[in-house]
Structures are given as structure tokens and as C-alpha cells.
Amino acid sequence: MSRVRDGARPDDADAVLHVDAGERAPDPATAALSARPGVAIESLRSANAAVDRLAAGDVDCLVCDPDDLGGTAFLCRVRGRHPGLPVVVYTRDTADAVLDWVAENGPAAYLRKGDGRGEERSEALWNRVERVLPGASLERDEALVETIHDPVYVLGATGEFTFVNDAFCAATGYDRETLVGRDGGVVERTELDGDDGRAFQRRLFERGARAGQVEVMLGTADGGTLYCEDHVSLLPAPDAEFAGSVGVLRDISARKRRERELERYEDVIELAADGMYMLDRSGAFDEVNSRMETLTGYDESELLEFGPATCLTEETYDRFESEIGALLSAARPWGSVEGDLETADGDLVPIEARITLVYRDGEFDGTVGIVRDITERRERKRELERQNDRLEEFAGIVSHDLRNPLNVAEGRLELLDDEVDSVHLAPARRALSRMDDIIEDVLTLTRHGTTDVSPHALEFEPLVWETWRTVDGPEATLTVAGALGTIPADESRLRRILENLFRNAVEHAGPDVTVRVGRLDGESGFYVEDDGPGVPPGDRETVFRTGYTSSADGTGYGLEIVRELVAAHGWAVEVRTGNEGGARFVVTGVSEA
CATH class of the missing domain: 3.40.50.2300 (Response regulator)
Known part of the structure; x- marks a missing residue:
């Protein structure tokens, strides 16, 4: 041998x-x-x-x-x-x-x-x-470890790296020569509770445990952070002394990102000014935020035990259940109901409950939503209704109590015109006509806010010519630039907008003014422009205010009425400079019919 x-x-x-x-x-x-x-x-x-x-x-x-x-x-x-x-x-x-x-x-x-x-x-x-x-x-062991896809490391008794596999190097960005023989702190291994990462191995040893698991953060070579689950086993030692440890890391960075996102969502939910809830498919509360507790006066455990029926009036609860059923039947994702919430003290709080259906794997799995206190909104609505009532009463007074004497005065003036020939009759007739215009404008401003806008598709050009024929301007000229198409609008309101813009042009640009109407290029809307002196830039906001006029015959209400009627449609109006230097009134936000 x-x-x-x-x-x-x-x-x-x-x-x-x-x-x-x-x-x-x-x-x-x-x-x-x-x-x-x-x-x-x-x-x-x-x-x-x-x-x-x-x-x-x-x-x-x-x-x-x-x-x-x-x-x-x-x-x-x-x-x-x-x-x-x-x-x-x-x-x-x-x-x-x-x-x-x-x-x-x-x-x-x-x-x-x-x-x-x-x-x-x-x-x-x-x-x-x-x-x-x-x-x-x-x-053999090293060859086996190198085949493992998870990062593996071995720390000696004094905390230095004695081995790292390729996966560990790839995860941290350090090469093996940089790590082996150096203290484990080179990768800033820190437990998520703030302790030094190597303290966990010592705690295992002191407790007599052989293995354990801890979440750690690793600092990578490029300055990044890697969140890992560290499965640690202590190395065997015949003399019962601490000999070091071996660890297998699992990357949990994606899970930690999801947890942080969930924490942020939970913070948003808890800090929300509105009540937020989650119902399971049976209609019981799965989760409520603290605002729900404040709104209802019930604590979380009571709400989770008794469900929505304990804090909604019977009528509101029935409406709430019916809305969920309607959403499911119509395959609509969300809806809302208004009603009253009954607090633990028996008080009624007006609310709006928004409901969103939740599906899992294509099956209905419950609802989530928001409960908003609409006490202020309901009070504002009631106040608006009271104001509208007063405006209607005022409009009745203006229409009846002022117009009747005016009609009498106009009738007497006609009789007087047959009996005498006086230079004072024409000025008196103009004064009465101006008074009639003022009354009409005041009624328009008073009543338009209480009348619903009912838009429908209108052929714009015929309406333009019909309105122009009602304007007192025999020497004025109207031109239409290109095809005007159709506009979704309330016909009477749009007619009044055009009438006031035409009248404004005649009054301020002169009796022989040329007025042009066209659709906007590159914008959704239309314009009405004249060839008069235009509006100075400093006055382009002022012209829409109540009482503003630069004409002796103007009422000061015409352009304000234009702005209000335009706004009632959801549009906007502004003054620009026309192609010939005059005033161009531009109405934007008009959708295609």
C-alpha cells in the first residue's frame, strides 16, 4: 500500500x-x-x-x-x-x-x-x-449553497463574513472579495426594530435557541435598501461557545412596499373628514374609520356588531339597500343616496352615502363607501329656496306694480299725441321705453336663476337671423362667418344672449355698425364681434358688472344678463379684440350638439 x-x-x-x-x-x-x-x-x-x-x-x-x-x-x-x-x-x-x-x-x-x-x-x-x-x-456544502437562489451568508463568532454565495453578492452589489473577512456591518444589516442585525444571533444563543427568523434591512453597494427576511441558524460548537451563524435571506422589499402603501391608505382613511366604511356581502360592517364613530356616536365594536341598520333611519336604510340592489341589477359600479343618520343620542344628521361595489374573482363581495355630513349643504339649499321665493315675490311686484302704471302712462301719452303737437312728447316716449327696458332686464336677472336650463340641439344660424330682426338698428349690418352648425342650448336663453350682444353693438359702436357671428377656430364656442372702437383692456371685466354702461341709452344690465345666462349653460364669456379692432365677445365651453 x-x-x-x-x-x-x-x-x-x-x-x-x-x-x-x-x-x-x-x-x-x-x-x-x-x-x-x-x-x-x-x-x-x-x-x-x-x-x-x-x-x-x-x-x-x-x-x-x-x-x-x-x-x-x-x-x-x-x-x-x-x-x-x-x-x-x-x-x-x-x-x-x-x-x-x-x-x-x-x-x-x-x-x-x-x-x-x-x-x-x-x-x-x-x-x-x-x-x-x-x-x-x-x-459539497459550498457547491450546494451556490445552487440556492436565495442569498446565503455565514458570520463568524466575532461577526465577520466567512462566506457569502453568488446570490448574496448579486443582491447587495458587493463582490465576495469585498465582503469575506470583513465585519458584517459593511452591508449595514439592521433589524427593522432598529437593533443592530447581529444582536439577533446573540439573543438566540443566550436563549439556547438554535434557529430563528428576523426582518432586516441591508444597505446595498449603490446606496439602496433591501428589505429581507433573515432565517438564521447558529453554527454548532463542541465547547458550547458562540461560534457564529448562517443566514438565508428572502427578499421582502415588494411586501414592505405594499405594507407601507397600505399604512398610507389606512392613515388617509383614519384622517379623512368623511366617514368611511366597508361592508361584506351580507351587508354587515367589515371596517369603519374613526370619523364614522364620531358621526354616529357608536364605537367601532358596536358598529361592527350591529351593522348599518343601527345608525340609519329606517327610511334611509331601505333606500340604501335598494340602491345596492339597483347597482347590482344595472351593473353600475357606484351610486349614492341621501337620507338621515340617527346617532346614539337620537339626533338626526342629514347625510349623503356614496356606495361602490366590490368584486373578487368576478363575484360580488360587498361594498365600500363614504358617509358625508351634508347639514351645511341642506341649510344652504333651504336658504337658496327662501331667497328664490323672495326673488319671485319681488319679480311679481316689479311685473305688476311697476308695469301697470307704466302701461297707463304710455296709453295717456298716445292720447295726448292725438290732441297736441309738442316737442316734449318724443322725449317722454323714449323715457317710458327706457323704463320698460330696465324692468325687463331686472325681471330677467331675477328669474333666470330660478328657471332650469333645458338645452337641446339648435340650428344656430336660423336663430341668429331671427334674433337680429328683433333688434332696432335699421342701418346696422349682420354677417355670418362660415357654417355655424348646431349648438346644445336653451333656445329662449340663447336668443336673449344674442339679442343683448346685438343691442350692445348698436348702442356702443354706432347705428351703422357691422356685426359678425362665427364659430371659434380651435376652441369650442362662438363669437359676436363688431367693427366699433372696442373695449379697453382695463374695462374688459368691468363691462359685465351691474349698472356698467357707456351709452346714454343703456340700462347697465345687458352684459350682466349675458354673463349670467352664459354661466347657466356652464359656459364662459370674455371680451377680446375683434378682427377689425372692435369688441369681440367670445363664448367658450360650448360642447358639440
């Missing part, structure tokens, strides 16, 4: 000591070990020689047949002096004592001589040796 003479062997070879006092001829299996690369074998034939050689050190594994060496006594003698030495028992002895010793005194392995043919037995013996050799075991 080959042996290493004079104790010399390659530095990177595993030294195997073979001891067998009963063999006269070389065993084929042990002889085959010498052919293994990286293995140096030395053979001895006595127990004492073996003990002396082991005492000299530099042996990585003992292969022996204890049958002629003293049996298990020899094995116990070796283990007592060399507790960590790997031992392979290669013998024909199948006594229970030998098998028990192998089982109880690792690292150790057993192979019975004579099993299998020579080649098979050689391979079996090598497998046993390879299994217990620390170098071979380490190589």
Missing part, C-alpha cells in the same frame, strides 16, 4: 491514516484511495503506532479495523484524545457495540469488509471517507 514517507505530503491533500493489524496483503479498497486526487494515505499496523501518529497531528481522517486493535476500546481511546477527528470503521466485525459506537461518536462512518466487488467496495469506502472529510464536506 502506498504511504507518504517522511511525513511529507502536498499542502492541499487530505491526509488519511489507515490502521489495520490483521491485513497481510493490501486491501483493494484502501489501496484504491491512493489513486484519488487530493488524497494522501499512510498505513500503520498497530494501535500504539496509530496513537503516536495521531498525536503528531496532521491527520484529516482515520480509516481502521478495530478488530485486532482492541475493538471499541481503541476507538474510544482515539475519540477521547481527538474528539473532532473523522473516523471510518472498515471491518468484518458486525457486533452491535461497534455499530453503536459509530452511531454515537460522530463524525464517523461504517463499512463492512467484503460487501460488493472490489471496485464497488472501493467506491463505497471512498464515499464514507469523503462524507466525513471536512474539506470534502465543505466543498
Whole structure:
């Protein structure tokens, strides 16, 4: 059998000591070990020689047949002096004592001589040796760890990296040479509760635990942060001292992002000025925010136990349930109802409840929504109704109590015109006509806010010409620029808008004014412009105010009426400079009919 003479062997070879006092001829299996690369074998034939050689050190594994060496006594003698030495028992002895010793005194392995043919037995013996050799075991373990997709690291007893796999390097952006041998703090490993990441391993050791799990943050080479779940196991140590740890990391950055988003949503819900709720498919509260507790006077546990029926009036609850049913039937995603909430103290609070259906996997799974206190809105509505009533009353007074005397005055003036010829009659007639215009404008301003706008598609150009014929301006000229198409508008309101703009042009640009109407280019709307002096930029907002006029015959209400009627349609009006320097009144926001 080959042996290493004079104790010399390659530095990177595993030294195997073979001891067998009963063999006269070389065993084929042990002889085959010498052919293994990286293995140096030395053979001895006595127990004492073996003990002396082991005492000299530099042996990585003992292969022996204890049958002629003293049996298990020899094995116990070796283990007592060399507790960590790997031992392979290669013998024909199948006594229970030998098998028990192998089982109880690792690292150790057993192979019975004579099993299998020579080649098979050689391979079996090598497998046993390879299994217990620390170098071979380490190589296998490292190869296995490198196949794991999760980052793996090993920290020594003092906290330095002794191993990191490729996945760890890829995750952190550091190369292995930068990490191994350096303190684990190089990657700023910190527990999410703020402790230094290595404190967890120490706590495991102090509690006598072998493994545990902790969430940590890792600082990456590019300055980023990686959130991980660290599965930590303490390294075994025969002297019961802390020897370090091995950790397997799972990237939980996506989960942490979702958790932070959820926390932000929860903060928004809790801080919302409106009540927010979630109902399950049976209609019971799944979740409510603190504002719901404030609105109802019930605490969260009461609302979750008793449901919406405990805080809504019967009529409102029925309306609420009917709306959910209507949404499901019509396949509409959301809706709303108004009603009254009844507090724990018995007070009624006017509310608007908005309802959104929730589906999971295509099946209805409940609703979410907002409950808003509309006390102020309802009060404003009532106040507007009271104001509208007063305006209607005022309009009646203006229409009846002022117009009747005016009609009498106009009738008397006509009779007087038949009896006398006086230069004072024409001014009096103009004054009465102006008074009639003022009354008409005041009635328009008073009543238009209380009348619903009923838009429908109108052929715009015919309406323009019909309105123009009602304007007193025999010397004025109207032109239409291009096709005017159709406009969605309330006919009477649009007619009044055009009439006031036409009259404004005649009054301020002169009796021979030319008025042009057209659709806007690049904007949704239309314009009415004249060739008069225009409106100075500083007055372009003022012209729409009540009472503003630069004409002796103007009432000061015409353009304000235009603005109010335009706004009633949801449009906007402004003054610009026309193509010929005059005033261009531009109405925008007009949708296509």
C-alpha cells in the first residue's frame, strides 16, 4: 500500500491514516484511495503506532479495523484524545457495540469488509471517507449553497463574513472579495426594530435557541435598501461557545412596499373628514374609520356588531339597500343616496352615502363607501329656496306694480299725441321705453336663476337671423362667418344672449355698425364681434358688472344678463379684440350638439 514517507505530503491533500493489524496483503479498497486526487494515505499496523501518529497531528481522517486493535476500546481511546477527528470503521466485525459506537461518536462512518466487488467496495469506502472529510464536506456544502437562489451568508463568532454565495453578492452589489473577512456591518444589516442585525444571533444563543427568523434591512453597494427576511441558524460548537451563524435571506422589499402603501391608505382613511366604511356581502360592517364613530356616536365594536341598520333611519336604510340592489341589477359600479343618520343620542344628521361595489374573482363581495355630513349643504339649499321665493315675490311686484302704471302712462301719452303737437312728447316716449327696458332686464336677472336650463340641439344660424330682426338698428349690418352648425342650448336663453350682444353693438359702436357671428377656430364656442372702437383692456371685466354702461341709452344690465345666462349653460364669456379692432365677445365651453 502506498504511504507518504517522511511525513511529507502536498499542502492541499487530505491526509488519511489507515490502521489495520490483521491485513497481510493490501486491501483493494484502501489501496484504491491512493489513486484519488487530493488524497494522501499512510498505513500503520498497530494501535500504539496509530496513537503516536495521531498525536503528531496532521491527520484529516482515520480509516481502521478495530478488530485486532482492541475493538471499541481503541476507538474510544482515539475519540477521547481527538474528539473532532473523522473516523471510518472498515471491518468484518458486525457486533452491535461497534455499530453503536459509530452511531454515537460522530463524525464517523461504517463499512463492512467484503460487501460488493472490489471496485464497488472501493467506491463505497471512498464515499464514507469523503462524507466525513471536512474539506470534502465543505466543498459539497459550498457547491450546494451556490445552487440556492436565495442569498446565503455565514458570520463568524466575532461577526465577520466567512462566506457569502453568488446570490448574496448579486443582491447587495458587493463582490465576495469585498465582503469575506470583513465585519458584517459593511452591508449595514439592521433589524427593522432598529437593533443592530447581529444582536439577533446573540439573543438566540443566550436563549439556547438554535434557529430563528428576523426582518432586516441591508444597505446595498449603490446606496439602496433591501428589505429581507433573515432565517438564521447558529453554527454548532463542541465547547458550547458562540461560534457564529448562517443566514438565508428572502427578499421582502415588494411586501414592505405594499405594507407601507397600505399604512398610507389606512392613515388617509383614519384622517379623512368623511366617514368611511366597508361592508361584506351580507351587508354587515367589515371596517369603519374613526370619523364614522364620531358621526354616529357608536364605537367601532358596536358598529361592527350591529351593522348599518343601527345608525340609519329606517327610511334611509331601505333606500340604501335598494340602491345596492339597483347597482347590482344595472351593473353600475357606484351610486349614492341621501337620507338621515340617527346617532346614539337620537339626533338626526342629514347625510349623503356614496356606495361602490366590490368584486373578487368576478363575484360580488360587498361594498365600500363614504358617509358625508351634508347639514351645511341642506341649510344652504333651504336658504337658496327662501331667497328664490323672495326673488319671485319681488319679480311679481316689479311685473305688476311697476308695469301697470307704466302701461297707463304710455296709453295717456298716445292720447295726448292725438290732441297736441309738442316737442316734449318724443322725449317722454323714449323715457317710458327706457323704463320698460330696465324692468325687463331686472325681471330677467331675477328669474333666470330660478328657471332650469333645458338645452337641446339648435340650428344656430336660423336663430341668429331671427334674433337680429328683433333688434332696432335699421342701418346696422349682420354677417355670418362660415357654417355655424348646431349648438346644445336653451333656445329662449340663447336668443336673449344674442339679442343683448346685438343691442350692445348698436348702442356702443354706432347705428351703422357691422356685426359678425362665427364659430371659434380651435376652441369650442362662438363669437359676436363688431367693427366699433372696442373695449379697453382695463374695462374688459368691468363691462359685465351691474349698472356698467357707456351709452346714454343703456340700462347697465345687458352684459350682466349675458354673463349670467352664459354661466347657466356652464359656459364662459370674455371680451377680446375683434378682427377689425372692435369688441369681440367670445363664448367658450360650448360642447358639440
